[in-house]
Amino acid sequence: MASLRCLLRSGKTAVRAVLRREFHGTPPAAVQVTVRDALNQAMDEELERDERVFLLGEEVAQYDGAYKVSRGLWKKYGDKRIIDTPITEMGFAGIAVGAAMAGLRPICEFMTFNFSMQAIDQVINSAAKTYYMSAGRQSVPIVFRGPNGASAGVAAQHSQCFAAWYGHCPGLKVVSPWSAEDARGLLKSAIRDDNPVVFLENELMYGVPFEMSEESQSKDFLIPIGKAKIERQGNHITVVSHSRMVSLCLDAAAVLAKEGIECEVINMRTIRPLDAEAIETSVMKTNHLITVEGGWPQFGVGGEILARIMEGPAFNYLDAPAVRVTGVDIPMPYAKILEDNSVPQIKDIIFSVKKTLNA
């Protein structure tokens, strides 16, 4: 075990080699990997696999990444594959889109998605709509990735969730991983996808370790975009969430289980295309639904899910109105006590579950 930990520190290839050598013939061994390392490994493998793949963004190369997600990549792949840009989002997003159109496969990093607003015209009008406008002649195989949503104490201009904004647009795929396995499998799929993918990470999740099966560490481990995952089975209520909020939902579910309430927690994994079928199947079993997100309530992810349920077969199975648990409808304040009360807490999820079940 100690030697395994040692190898974990020295790098993933070492770990995998050890696993294959020492655990040959025994059941597959799991390993603890942080979301940050999972993203790093996914990019590393895809850079190696396809020489058209490259990463560009602010501080991604020589600084090893503002959040260290691209650590070691510049050292390994050099200036031609890992490119530091000036602080100029509209400019470099445009350059990335052009590169994708011409045949390369760029990964365009926004230091946070708040900065993507400077470049959003390139994401929507140059990337998302082009395949349609050209009637299939011109594809744009690009990934826009970076941290999204609230962090800790970074105030109003650095805390916005863009899932609903990007999820609104046809032509874009929008992915929101939660676990390290999600991060790895979905990023690889995003890079291999021939369409523009907005990949919404979460800064607070970067350092969180998850157990990853040996299968999930294979170089061709892909998670399909557009398919949700049931993280916890239950019969009483369906709880749908994405990104960091999934952690809170699981924590709330654990507390509720002690009172005999069994929640089925669904990790959306993808915002667009939304896996409505998975949610409907669950609601048809549990008859109750709440959605949980960090973003603002109006015109949001939860709003879309509730509308789909209304319009689909699951509506007739609801025993109570479906409700949304969301961030408070205000710009993010700085003071800790205000910030804590601006995003859903575990107690809000528990409260909403109980209110829905007693309706």
Added chain:
Amino acid sequence: ATFDIKKCDLHKLEEGPPLQAVLTREEGLQYYRTMQTIRRMELKADQLYKQKIIRGFCHLYDGQEACAVGIETGINLSDHLITAYRAHGYTLTRGGTVREIMAELTGRRGGIAKGKGGSMHMYTKHFYGGNGIVGAQGQIFETYNMASLWKLPCIFICENNKYGMGTSVERAAASTDYYKRGDFIPGLRLDGMDVLCVREATKFAAEHCRSGKGPILMELQTYRYHGHSMSDPGVSYRTREEIQEVRSKSDPISMLKDRMLSNNMASVEELKEIDVEVRKEIEDAAQFATTDPEPPLDDLCNHIFYNDPPMEVRGTNPWTKLKSVS
């Protein structure tokens, strides 16, 4: 006393600011006090950040004091100023108090933005922040064009501290002569570590604008001792020797102090006394900033709209309705 100051590099200007500056004793003591206040305040913020009493982002201004102080002495409080996230120095020179600034950093109700803005979002009269997202090089050129077209009385100031986050200017800019980048807009490049240089250049630039000649650009060559923010150690992309060298040879406060002492404009004791007073002011402010209570929860949803009737704001779930007033 009169001091020789460095000549400015000029772009599209026949004449530049004067090569000499007159400094009175009062002025000298005032500049010294303000710069020292900013310096001590930033160092205190560093301390409080490491103690986790300040959270989130914190971009410190130490090293660049001569810029904020010099600029303010060249303009009036009734002029308008806007800056990016490295804003604590300007918040002070624009009329904020150390207490209000520090209480904002610690997120308390006595903060200059009532605890709701934080380090990057501080405002006072005629000071529009404090802005977190300054990505665009493109927007600046759009602005240059319109300002020039419409002869807007605007001074564009670039505090060139040699690094954009962790990237040196040589790696990020095809031309590092920022004062020339306004192209058709005249520009000056000057020593941003010399408060007198900054003052004279600002006066010159302000006069240029006020006389209806249109916009002008100022590039202040300066340096920041801290990293880009508190999460950046600041030594992975530059050497400690470089930082030390600037500290020993070009520190703005030392420069002013040496000038005043060698011209008998103040005594060592006098300046020490100012240091002691400043230190006390910072300590008091820090004390206030750490003991003032956090904002009340019913302030959570206020200040969404101006001059609007009170409204209801949705909480985290549909059963929670919160109050919001202008």
